[in-house]
Amino acid sequence: MFWAWRAPPLSRAGAGARGGLWARAASEASSPQDPQYRDTVLLPRSRFPALLPGRLQPETELETQQKCGFMDLYSWQRQRKTKQEFCLHDGPPYANGDPHVGHALNKILKDIANRFHMMRGYKVHYVPGWDCHGLPIELKALSEVKGAENLSPMEIRQRAREFAERAIEKQKSAFIRWGIMADWANCYHTFDPKYEANQLRVFYKMYDKGFIYQDYKPVFWSPSAKTALAEAELEYNEQHVSRSAYLKFPIIKSPPKLTSVIDGSSPASVLVWTTQPWTVPANQAVCYMPDSAYSIVKCTTTGEHFILAADRVESTAAILDTQFEVVSTCKGVDLADGSCAHPTIPGRVSPLLPANHVTMTKGTGLVHTAPAHGMEDYSVASHHQLSTDSLVDEGGFFTEAAGPKLQNKNVLEEGNETVIQMLQAAGSLLKEEKYVHSYPYDWRTKKPIIIRASKQWFVNTASVKAAAQEVLKKVKVIPTSALNRMLEMLDRRTFWCISRQRCWGVPIPVFYQKNTGECLLNSETITGIIKIVEQQGTDAWWTLPIEQLLSKEAVAKAGGHDVLDYVKGQDVLDIWFDSGTSWAHVLEGAEQRADAYLEGKDQLGGWFQSSLLTSVAARKKAPYKTLVVHGFTLGEKGEKMSKSIGNVVDPDVVINGGEDHTKDPPYGADVLRWWVAESNVFTEVLVGPVVLNAARDDINKLRNTLRFMLGNMSDFNPETDSIPASDMYIVDQYMLHLLQDYGSKVTEAYKVYDYSKVVRLLQAFCSRNLSNFYFTIIKDRLYCEEEKDPKRRSCQTVLAQALDVVVRSFAPILPHLAEEVFQYLPYKKDSEGVFRTGWISASSAWKKPGIEEAIEGACAMRDSFLGSISGKNSLEYEVIIVIEPGLFFELMEALQAEETSSVSQLNEIMMASQTTLLSELPKDTPTDANIIKGTFLINLEGGDIREESSYKVISLPIAKARCPRCRRYTSDSSSTPCPRCLNVLSGKGRM
16 A cells, blocks of 8 residues: 655654754644645655554564575575685574573574675575483483383483474474574484584594593482583572581591690590581591691580681581680691591591691581592592492482491482481481582482492593683683683583483493403494494494494404403483584584684583583684673563563564463564564573563664655666765765764674674664654655656665665664565565675765764754744744854855755755855844854864854744745745745646
């Protein structure tokens, strides 16, 4: 349908060079012409809708995707002949659920970057992928099966694969609907045979270089999942409740330097504090800090002597509700060679040993040491050759070695309670209480973990992290603060446990000698396995007999005699190793290095880090040149999303609407994309109904701006009707100058992934420069001049350029709207669309800094005039501007140059019916005339020419009549058009 133009909303915002007081002109502009002349006015015409209500938005987007070949765009741009490439490597989302708003944030950010680079002429490489192995998928797949505990490994793997494949299809469909441009025909999955083979190649490279090794030592262990975990797989419960205990370990051998104080005349013990009483049966020693001060105190209640840190005497006495009398003080080194009785195991001796991990901030300054359940404890035990045996099995239950009272009891539940009872019965328990503190949980099962010694495979990060840190310092990180966080995380990481005790994953390709347990892994064994995996996938590890997996030659080289003397390993690789080696499979070229990785801040300790460590260990370089780190999505009040709160935002509901459209209206994908772009994604990103409504309103305002430009070019063809910039009105040249500046700033913001700045620049330009300034002053030229008049073609040329620049500037963010606009272009019937025709082409020749002085000077005087008439119609006035001779006068004189039967450029800006420029105040100026005075600073040629000029603006009620056609007060009679309009009408033969 065709529509009659209505004035865009005007405001005081942007008063000055490009804004002003527009309300008076608006009221006049909206009144109708004389019906006799209405059809002679060239009003805007376009079928482009101002808004798309209800279901029309998502339906229009789907039509646009189909018409404009969204699905073909990636392959089209890959076929272009250009040497410029941009590779954004997709961090694989986990294939274990429906697409959520966090996916939307991440994928849309990536798509904006890709579309921007593609429009600038780069060949974009973006292969989407999925992380498909691991416990979460396995658990969800098995939750759908009765009797899952009886399934074979291959049955588990098959169900897990099917579950992952269903999740992938759901997510892929959603990503495509969001307008994500990608190589959808060649996605990567971590369960693809070729991917798994490449992963094993990296594994062996790292093993061969000594970065991967097997060892028995404490690791984070999930009893609920029965597997080891890496630190990146932990989340911390700040409200975890432990049962802390103060214990005494009776001294059975006094430290030699303290025999004079502890002489055996009264009982003496060392005091320890622990939050994990269940670890006491595994105790092998009590540790002290050599350089700290310790006190021997006498308990006034029982007469016993205790040893504890001097700094902890008062606080410990208060907790135990007793009083300590300090008998003597000594250094930690004076405790050497002493020993204590184990509090629960008769006859077991626990020596006093020095250790640097002992702290004085909590407890007693003496630490109970259980090597099987603590990293530092294990180091002490290794140094002093103490036992490191674990008394806890894979499910978190005490083993037979813990004794009949504890066997088969859960260490975090009844087992812990039983140990406390045993301590109490032995007289070792002084106090037990609940203790609320931060405690690690398995991020998948959401249950507490323990530290448990077991035989595992590790990456020796201690030997690779220094090189990784140096490499990382050469990577560009956005925001820069994320670099230090990642460096700190690397610094704290001493080893990376990469083995998992599950079956849904890539097997660690190791064979073990049945009798000795010695592992067999060499170039011959790995070559054979990789060849099989590349052809059949890792299922072969479970389905093929060992004779087909392990060759006789490989066994012979290792000094063995028979293949059947070996068994296959049962561990699989950590999924962070899975995804962390994606560079080896996805990235192309000899460098296999991406221009950018873009993920959430949780990946600083996850995928960013595992990718860096594997790449540096295998080939001494980072797999990325730039890291872009975004925040998490939260409810619009800043709270975490949860179904119980009711603030979960479902992207599908955002796009298509919910069951009740009054509550959950359909917004379409572009609203989702606008929300992503306008947010400060480098912090937490808020989303909810208020945010989405605001995004929709912003897009509708943008649509109105676009509609105005489209409507005023219905009779214009840039190829035949454009006016050279040098022949344009000065204000039109000024708009080209602003367009060039806008295009340059937008491009720079895109380059540094600052999309919120792009949105701010877009909104400011459309609102202040276009709608509030340019559109308002050119309406008379557009509507009332003769159709082909050069003055009209001049501003139409600018509108065509402005539309092109603006649409291309937001196209990466709003691809559906951008392509929709191009479908309504009256002069591009067979357009290839926005994305196939390149980036902003704002000519550097448009840049004319000096032109700003003329326009901004005129606008300053215009604002003085409009401010002086207090809300009245500016067309009812004539304006006299008085400027003393000089640069400023010359600038205004250029704008004042009259053209036959037309409106001067200066008067167009002033928005009056007539404007006169003089160098001195007229002698016949009425004494009561409204005279506004002001000054304007001229600053040209890079600041070399400066001049401060004063001016006077005189506004007088105009004596002329209102023209029935153009509505300016420039006619001799209200029934007769003004000379300009008469000339136009006679030229068209309409009189």
